[in-house]
Amino acid sequence: MSTTNGTIPLAAKDFATGQDVRWCPGCGDYSILKQVQTVFAELGLDRDQVAIISGIGCSSRFPYYMETYGMHSIHGRAPAVASGLKLANPDLHVWVITGDGDGLSIGGNHLLHLLRRNFNVNVLLFNNQIYGLTKGQYSPTSEEYKVTKSTPLGSLDHPVNPLAFALGAEGTFIARAMDRDPKHLKEMIHRCHEHQGTSFLEIYQNCNIFNDGAFFTFTDKETKPETTLFLEHGQPLRFGKNREKGIRIDCFHPQIVDIEQDGYSPGDLWIHDETDICKAHMLARFFDAPDMRQKTVLPRPFGVLYATERPCYEDLLYDQLKQAVGQKGEGQLDELLAGGATWEIG
């Protein structure tokens, strides 16, 4: 593989900086950092053509550990900074690193608008369902009644569903991955890079200090086959230890079936279609929502829920700039200074 400028391809370690990585030992962030560095090397990206923009929080230290351009900005505002940078320099590969607090609490507004404008940037949202950097308060994705330092009797907040939020914000690429499945995570990072438009990847990330095991049920070998659903475009929704279970749509409701026992063939199942916005919305609701008829919990989907094409904001803006020149001609400073009506005194 060669890089875009024909020099010697970089290895993952070439994307690491000299700074000591200061996340807590055992933090899920290490795995994500490693996969991002690996994917960048696999993609043959040029270090000088990448800018990583973050806000505030544990995950937002990310740019310091990447040998690329980067900005550790202020709390919640990375999407806005990234928008301005992408407009100034549309050729850059711009990545936004954020967390559940940074991206969905203080910066929720900016994330919403980044998604609907569809700048061609990639958002990695590290969700650990806790505030780590401030030492353990509940976050907007924490489960109800969570007992933390700031909620000794349990939190009263109903949690936000990040993927439903991103879909609601008219995102064009919505996906989920987890820190403990590096192979799948890598694949998702590749997909983010490929997508033209804002790609939104929620990554379940374990905070082993303040919220250890928050996603244990999805990451543990024993339970993972029963609780997770890995999506593949064009393939039926199947899960279970022996992939014996599937999801079919029964009167607009997702229903878990046992393929052999219930007498279904894979063709009867819900076939995943990344481009189907209605189905994407249903999948985003596989969020501890029990299947009412069977009193079971639907498995949590991982992979690309939704991917569609829509013009990117920066392309539209540059088109407008061209169009304006086409209509009015290249701006002439003397004409601008003179404006419309002038008169002479002499």
Add this chain to the structure above:
Amino acid sequence: MFGLNIQNFSIRKVYTKSKKESIYMRKTTEIQEEVTIKFAGDSGDGMQLTGSLFTENTALGGSDLATFPDFPAEIRAPQGTLAGVSGFQLHFGSREILTPGDEYDVLVAMNAAALKANLGRMNPGSTIIVNTDGFDKKNLRLAKYEDGQNPLEDGSLDGFEVFEIQVTKLTRESLKDVPLSTKEKDLCKNMFVLGFLYWRYNRQLDSTIEYLSSKFGRKPEILDANITALKTGYHYGETTETFTTRYNVKAAPLEKGVYRNIMGNEALVIGLITASQKAGLPLFYGSYPITPASDILHGLAQYKNFGVRTFQAEDEIAAICAAIGAAYGGNLAVTGTSGPGLALKTEAMGLALMLELPLVICNIQRGGPSTGLPTKTEQSDLLQAFYGRNGESPLPVISTSSPADCFFAAFEASRIALQHMTPVILLSDGYIANGAEPWKFPNASAIPEIKVEFSKPSENGEPFLPYGRDERYVREWAIPGTKGLAHRIGGLEKQAGTGEVSYDPANHEYMVKVREAKVEAIADFIPKQELSIGPEKGQALFLGWGSTFGVIKSVAQNLLAEGYEVAHAHLRHLRPFPRNLGAMLDNYDKIIIPEINNGQLSKIIREKFLKEVIPYNKIQGVPITKAELNDFAKQVLG
């Protein structure tokens, strides 16, 4: 179709003149040196447009002028009420005009509320032109006149020259054959009034007809109706016996050259675009709509053919953060707002300061605190600009003193930001933003380049020092995408030179001091403070900044003429101050600082120079008048 109209009109005008020679002869023309007119009506009456068109027409005639629009905060305040009165004030003359005028020589009142709201600023003997159709029972009640009271009938206007015109009725009559609804016809009554004033001040109608045709070109009925109303108003003055005198205000002895009329926000827009062209960098403007700054966004959005990227962000914070992103990417990045918006941008300003990226932050001030008085003017935010950030966070502050001066202030703010790698706060205000004056605009070729150099790609693999500095303490600007310069910046304290995160105590103190020294060093690259008028030593110096320029200078002029030894200096550079300011202050017995706030510059001057100053403060959402400042100064001077 419209072209024909103009032609018809001019032919008819010639015809009218010759045919009605006898009428003409009986009318006299009087020369006036200066006039202040106030156009006042309901916020739906089109008074702002009437005022602007009359202003444009006046400017084309070569008079010097200053304007001041005064409108309600609500788009359509309750009709006919005092709260709904919208006004436009124009002061023009054949001599230098520095302010929009304290009192009105002529009031145009479209209804009872407009009369009531403005009568207090009319001198005895001055002229009131009223639309009597705006004085019916309902109008009088809404204007809070007592039952049965009508100012047109009860003698309360005795001593004024009052012209009563049935504007609504006459406009409707003139349009009786036009296929428009009564409501649409009534919208033309401001054109009737404008036509009448054009007659009164001996004007040509061409510029207004041209404007109307560009605005209503696609709606021929509406265009015809407006032109008809305009001409009817003109002919009404000409043919009605009551009006015996016309007035001529001659051209002012302005400096030779080519002029245009310009509003403050418009000049700011042009100044920013000029800076972007002269620096060879694309202009990025991130903003969120807010009064009175929105017109900058509207203005810049029209100039995409100059490569201007306007970005209407989701909020004030996103607006400045997007601008920071664009600055990182190598644009001339600008954000614009008004007081409450500046408060929201506070944290991001601190980030830009820490990143040491160029950024222009325009604050078009309005009455505060909080939402305050959105449509009223105040020099509200000097202290916010100076101190309104966490930590030790000095930023350069520039101010503008008149509508045309916004051009130079915007250019200077951009120059300092780009050449000194710092955010710069530019303070304008509502009075300047919406005010207008004639401007002898420069040639593009006469405007200096703004030299900007990005860091060069690294060739020899030597480590790049993003926080290395030159002798002015200025760091380099390395644009993402440049080969070999990959580096990280952020809001955490940086190690000098490398820019890596550092918690080292001595380094933090050094970085605080060096960021301050960088801002202070700008004083070596700005002009010395000059006097706008008056002797170099004397009894008193008026020290001002921003929109008080005109009133202070004209008061100083009057006092000088009366034999007082006073001078006036007006600050463009508020931080850092020009190097000679301290010595200048020492040359006068007294320092008088007039401000439209509670004494913000006074506080700063006291702190900086340990000098006693005499503040003159007005905090009423309106400009200081000449009379009140003159009275105050005389008390102080004894």
